[in-house]
């Protein structure tokens with residue numbers, strides 16, 4: 429094993445170990461028991477709240493380092509795009525909650541896409557990928573943007589031939605997949621393996637779920653409202669979302685965007701019009717603007733719109749504020765990533781094309 433690899437692996441293992449063993453000291457915001465709240469005791473863990481419908485994000489050790497390291501390079505690899513300029517990270521910025529914080533993304537030739545980019549963080553917990561669920565998993569999803577004319581605008585043969593022209597990539601694919609020739613399937617598989625690691629454990633809410641006293645009275649009241657108003661019927665599971673497809677506009681039709689019809693695109697079933705994958709609310713404080721059309725920058729407005737259109741209740745400001753306070757406790761440890769060094773192009777590497 430080369431020293432570089434060893435260091436990378438050691439750092440990675442240390443990251444996992446630190447996350448696993450010291451949840452109370454590594455969570456977002458650095459709040460280490462500040463005497464919040466009155467329930468559950470103020471020191472250490474009480475009884476885990478395992479009956480709740482939102483579960484703490486698990487910390488998995490089942491990782492294949494060769495695939496993950498390769499997938500990380502591919503995630504940051506702009507040469508997978510026609511222009512040689514756009515990578516997955518351009519729109520799913522891992523420094524910014526795994527999204528681009530734009531109403532809709534900017535792709536090839538500065539084209540604006542039709543829909544807001546969801547975060548890649550915790551995307552593994554989605555029952556399917558994309559707002560309409562048209563990709564069944566992360567691997568299938570990863571093939572999409574490379575060839576999407578509005579996004580990276582390459583095509584699969586070109587993307588693979590770029591990688592095949594670079595000896596380091598040929599070697600890494602050989603190590604990870606025992607293949608001489610790179611295939612798109614392996615490219616997507618490696619990217620998905622990397623994305624599997626992009627989870628955000630140890631949010632204050634998760635620590636509370638595990639029995640630690642880490643959320644304030646107001647935040648807990650916000651969570652109680654989240655349950656009592658019915659939000660949790662749709663936003664549940666590890667991701668506080670991503671477990672079902674639901675109509676946007678149950679109690680009252682959503683009229684700001686009537687062009688995007690959601691799940692209907694996949695099923696052609698009339699009752700799936702305006703049905704979307706329920707978004708994850710993990711790290712929601714980091715991923716404004718909100719909704720598939722990116723129509724609001726304000727989390728409190730998003731909460732108000734939701735309660736008006738879904739359960740059909742008008743929330744007083746005091747209640748909205750409490751729910752927002754609860755949602756802010758869902759920000760977890762962001763993936764700690766060493767930006768990968770990409771190998772240089774060779775004489776055989778297809779040149780970027782910005783047209």
Ligand code: HEC
Pocket residue numbers: 503514515516517518519520533534535536541543544545546547548551554556557558559560566569570573574578579580619
């Ligand atoms: C030009 C911007 C752009 C680029 C580049 C891009 N994406 Fe996306 N991504 C989006 C948008 C927009 C969506 C939502 C599209 C939809 O649902 O119809 C999305 C959706 C996703 C999703 C689904 C998340 C969910 O909650 O459903 C994943 C995962 C993802 N992208 C990963 C990737 C990967 C991996 C790459 C690189 C191979 C990539 N993206 C490149 C903009 C981009």
Ligand code: HEC
Pocket residue numbers: 654657658659660661662663673674675676678704705706707708709712715717718719720721730731734735738739751
């Ligand atoms: C019947 C299911 C359902 C219920 C109940 C529900 N939601 Fe949603 N929620 C959704 C769907 C579907 C979307 C995506 C809407 C879209 O943009 O197309 C969404 C989107 C959101 C968003 C924006 C997420 C993002 O990343 O853009 C927030 C915030 C949110 N919901 C909070 C709440 C709150 C708070 C409640 C309770 C008052 C609630 N939801 C109740 C299904 C539901």
